[in-house]
Amino acid sequence: MVERWDRIGRTAAYGAAAALVPYLVIKVSWVVGSLLGLLPVGRGFGLGGWLVLNTVTIGMAAAGITLGLALVRPWGMRIPGRLVGFLAWVGSGFLVSILPFVVVSALVHSGSGDSGSSGGSKGDAAMPGWEAVLLQCSFVGTGIGLAIALPAYLWRRWPQALRRPEQCSTPPGPLWPAATGAVTGLAWLYWAAGGPLGIAHRDERPANWHVLVGVSACWALAASAAVPALVRRRPARLPYPLLLAVAWLGSGSMFAWSGWRLPATLYVALAHPSDVSYPENVAAAVTLHVTAVLTGAGIMRTLMRRDRGRASAPNSAQPSAARVGRHS
Structure with missing residues (x-):
């Protein structure tokens, strides 16, 4: 049973890392497109603020991908425990709010007949539907993957942490x-x-x-x-x-x-x-x-x-x- 749970956790860790790749690619495209004048700047932002915001989220996505891989790869067991714990704590804190938010928002918008947006990252600037879907799938996939992979990692590295x-x-x-x-x-x-x-x-x-x-x-x-x-x-x-x-x-x-x-x-x-x-x-x-x-x-x-x-x-x-x- 333990070995089966460990295999599931390792698969989920790879899935969590892979799920954030579309988010990372979209954010990079927004930065590059804004610099080249090919994409509009988000509502309420100047060019500088827009670049800073998306550069920060690019760093967060890269950290999330690294975290997912750290939960399954051998080198992840050698990373200082406090660093892994802090990144997992902050990342899971973001995602546990995003997951119900995405689900409930979809139900609210479907009930009101409003298609809504993926959270208003671009505001009134038209965001393609496929882009919004990929962003939501990235959040949902990463959240589910980390929720399964993190306990398996903790059990491998600190089995006493989950015991009363x-x-x-x-x-x-x-x-x-x-x-x-x-x-x-x-x-x-x-x-x-x-x-x-x-x-x-x-x-x-x-x-x-x-x-x-x-x-x-x-x-x-x-x-x-x-x-x-x-x-x-x-x-x-x-x-x-x-x-x-x-x-x-x-x-x-x-x-x-x-x-x-x-x-x-x-x-x-x-x-x-x-x-x-x-x-x-x-x-x-x-x-x-x-x-x-x-x-x-x-x-x-x-x-x-x-x-x-x-x-x-x-x-x-x-x-x-x-x-x-x-x-x-």
């Missing part, structure tokens, strides 16, 4: 990330449901905005609920790997998406582009994004702190067991 700790020499970490994550999630859920407080432009909330904010809210609330169950000493009702996955993915979603949207919000607030504005009040949006980034990092620090304590527990317990054996 029986004892831990380090006391439970602080629970402030659970509180701040819950507050942030509830605020986003309020906005997704149509709440007006903290909204500056009430008429500029498309269906896609409601969906993405709602998905982010759900992940924030789920991660906040998982943290207390993970750090308390008595066993939880839910399986430990499930709680660990929820905390991992939810914290990654908060850190990655708010870390991405924070500079975009500040750019719109400072540059005042004529054709782009966000629905949220700038101060409220920035406050929530900063809180989400700190909360995501805080949850991950709590998980790492508990894992370090678990790793040291057997070493500290072994001498005691030996002494018991000598005196018995």
Whole structure:
């Protein structure tokens, strides 16, 4: 069973890397086409900002492809664990929000008779249908592939990470990330449901905005609920790997998406582009994004702190067991 799961994980890792290739090619074509004047610049951007944005996403796609290969190739086992873990955490954080967003957005648009777009990367500039489909397939394929490949990689490299700790020499970490994550999630859920407080432009909330904010809210609330169950000493009702996955993915979603949207919000607030504005009040949006980034990092620090304590527990317990054996 373990060998079969490992084979499935390795196949999924190759699939995740391959799925991002179309995204990478499209982004490179946008940069080259814009430089040569063959493709339009995205709505709300000057040429410089458009090139910077897409160059960053090209780097992210390249990192995602490298990550997929690292989860299956032998050299991936030699990469520092913190680097692999951070890239996997951020990448999965982006993708767990994108996957439900793509599905729900497609249902919303089909129900309203609106074909929509793939997320508005080019805004009003006409994007070919095949391009939008490839972008969505890249996100969906990579998300599914990493979701299967990452646990298999973790099991090969750190099998103890997926097991519930029986004892831990380090006391439970602080629970402030659970509180701040819950507050942030509830605020986003309020906005997704149509709440007006903290909204500056009430008429500029498309269906896609409601969906993405709602998905982010759900992940924030789920991660906040998982943290207390993970750090308390008595066993939880839910399986430990499930709680660990929820905390991992939810914290990654908060850190990655708010870390991405924070500079975009500040750019719109400072540059005042004529054709782009966000629905949220700038101060409220920035406050929530900063809180989400700190909360995501805080949850991950709590998980790492508990894992370090678990790793040291057997070493500290072994001498005691030996002494018991000598005196018995």
